[in-house]
Amino acid sequence: MxxxxxxxxxxxxxxxxxxxxxxxxxxxxxxxxxxxxxxxxxxxxxxxxxxxxxxxxLPGVIDSHVHFRDPGFPAKGTMHSESRAAVAGGVTTVFDMPNTLPPTMDEESWTDKMRRARQRMWTNYAFYAGVHAERWQDALRIDPTQIPGYTDDGLYMHERDVLLCNHPEVLEKVLLEVPKMLALHCEDEQRIQQQLLEAQRSFGVDLPVRVHSQIRDEEACVTATQRVLEVQRSVPRPVHVLHISTAREVQLIRAAAAEGQPVTAELCVHHATFSQGDYGRLGAAIRWNPSVKASTDRDYLRQAAARGWMATLATDHAPHRWSEKGGPYHCGCSGAPSVQHLLVQALEWVHDGEWTLPQLVQLTSHGVADHFGLRDRGFLDxxxxxxxxxxxxxxxxEVRPDTSYYACGWSxxxxxxxxxxxxxxxxxxxxxxxxxxxxxxxxxxxxxxxxxxxx
Ligand SMILES: [Zn+2]
CATH class of the missing domain: 2.30.40.10 (Urease, subunit C, domain 1)
Incomplete structure (x- = not known):
């Protein structure tokens, strides 16, 4: 039959x-x-x-970094709406981040997310366990064989200054305790606050969106990544540095990996596509944390990926309503929808001869499955x-509102x-x-x- x-x-x-x-x-x-x-x-x-x-x-894309906003933010997106956009873009598996409401930081919230996903997801799925500087032990009760890893990504959305890179003494404890990979958002909070004050002195309270890349600048990323690598030197447990936006961080990570540190880098499609020169044209649509940087960084990241220096290509798909993106700088949200356009954008680099198809598949499927130890996926054996x-x-x-399937309705x-x-x-x-x-x-x-x- x-x-x-x-x-x-x-x-x-x-x-x-x-x-x-x-x-x-x-x-x-x-x-x-x-x-x-x-x-x-x-x-x-x-x-x-x-x-x-x-x-x-091609093997289906495994996007190891999405924010589907479910539960908690249905106007931004839901598991149903965003996974529907994902399959329309060739994505077959997603790993969702913990900054939902409630945040996925304990067994109860994680189990609830798994239950919701059963009826709502078009793609295969897994959910990270959330950990941050003030709360991380609860996550240890979640079954480690069913999660891609532990992460602090996005959790600063609810509470400020909880990223582990800014708390090396806690980071050390977390690294010792968590039984699998820790995926980190690396930006130095002190540097960001200092740059924000500086920008306000130059521009007044109403900042233009292009200063986002001066406030969350190269130094903020490099300082934080450097600090994480220092801690990891004494506690050599696996760390995946998320959304690398600068060439200098790639070099730092390569050097540490060459010394035997178990550290890897994630490239996000927007950091390889846009640069700070695009704010004039696209404004708040390209406001991300970490910010897009110089065009030289953008080009370097693409080349680094072709050379195999990036373990994974992901989206950091993070939808917001357009009304939440614009307005005064201090009210604007960072993040944008992208899960439907990762593959067609990456295929542009294949057409341009920058990447080969096998390199693309390594970054979107094979490499991701291997990196996370995903069972029976990412290959066509x-x-x-x-x-x-x-x-x-x-x-x-052609990207148009009627052919983009994000709940937020823009791209x-x-x-x-x-x-x-x-x-x-x-x-x-x-x-x-x-x-x-x-x-x-x-x-x-x-x-x-x-x-x-x-x-
Ligand atoms: Zn993220």
Whole structure:
């Protein structure tokens, strides 16, 4: 009998494990059965056939850094709305950050999020355990085999000055206690406050948004990352430095890793796309924490990723209503929606010859799965879950409000025309999104992710 999850994609150009070649992908019961140049089906097998000729088939994107705002901020986004945008962009798995309401900092809030996700997520999912300088022991009761790691990311949204980089004595204790990777937001609070006062002296109270990159400047990031690396030298437990925005931090992390410190870097798509020169054109739409920096930093980050110096490419998808972005500087929110546009933006760098397809797949799928010890995902080997995306390399994507599916209804890429187009996204072997039919299939629910205990 044909199950809804049985299908075969014929003749697509598949990028997998460093190779790009024309292959057939046969999926049975949601998992990869075979990936071969020409799959000969056994008699009696009648899977749905999909013509992949002329299309690129890539493992689904694993976005290890999203803020879906659920529970707590439905006007910004929900698990349902943002994971729907994610599958429309070729993302099949997301790891969501803990700055929801209540924040995901104990077993109860984490269990509640898992329960909510079962009915709402189109993608596969996992939730970080939140830790910060004033509260971190509660997170230790959450099952470590079901979380990607521990993080302080975003938790400063509710309370100021709780990032672990600013409290080295607490960071040391946390590193000793947490049983798996700690993902950190590194910006020095003292430097930021000092730069803010300086900016107010020059501009008065109503600051233009472009000073965001002077307030949250290179020094703020470098000082914080340096401090984290110093602590980690005496407690060599795994640290993943999130959203690296400066060339100097990449160099610091490389040097520490070369000395044997278990430290890795995350690149976010916006830091590789925009720079402070874009504020004039895009204003508050490109206000992020950490801020976008000089164009030389932006270009360096892309090159660093191509050289394998970045472990993961993520979005830091962080939607806000447009009304929360603009207005006076001190009221404006940092963060922007991006989960639908990571893949088409990254494919631009492939078209430009800056990245190869295998490098892209390493950063978005293979490398992420390996880095987090994700079980049966991120690859298309027989037995793995069939999470993949079909791309028309020259199909074109124009970013417009009616084709962006974020609940907040805007995008920093508004009016941008990408060369590629996501044609269809498959989650656990089900077609979760089809661009031609503008269709999300209800039969394609995401599943919670499992991690290898040793990772
Ligand atoms: Zn974040």
């Amino acid at each position: 044909q199950s809804i999850n049985d299908l075969i994609v014929r003749g697509a150009t598949v990028t997998h494990r460093g190779q790009t070649e024309v292959c057939d992908l046969w999926v049975c019961d949601g998992r990869v059965e075979r990936l071969e140049p020409e799959v000969a089906l056994p008699s009696g097998a009648t899977p749905r056939e999909i013509d992949g000729r002329g299309l690129w088939l 027989p037995g793995c879950w069939a999470d993949f995306v079909l791309v028309d390399p020259l199909g074109g994507t 920093p890429w508004e009016r941008k025309r990408f060369r590629s187009r996501v044609v269809a996204t498959f989650v656990n072997g089900c077609e979760a999104f089809n661009a031609d039919q503008r269709l999300w299939a209800p039969a394609a629910p995401g599943l919670s992710c499992l991690f290898n205990p040793t990772a």
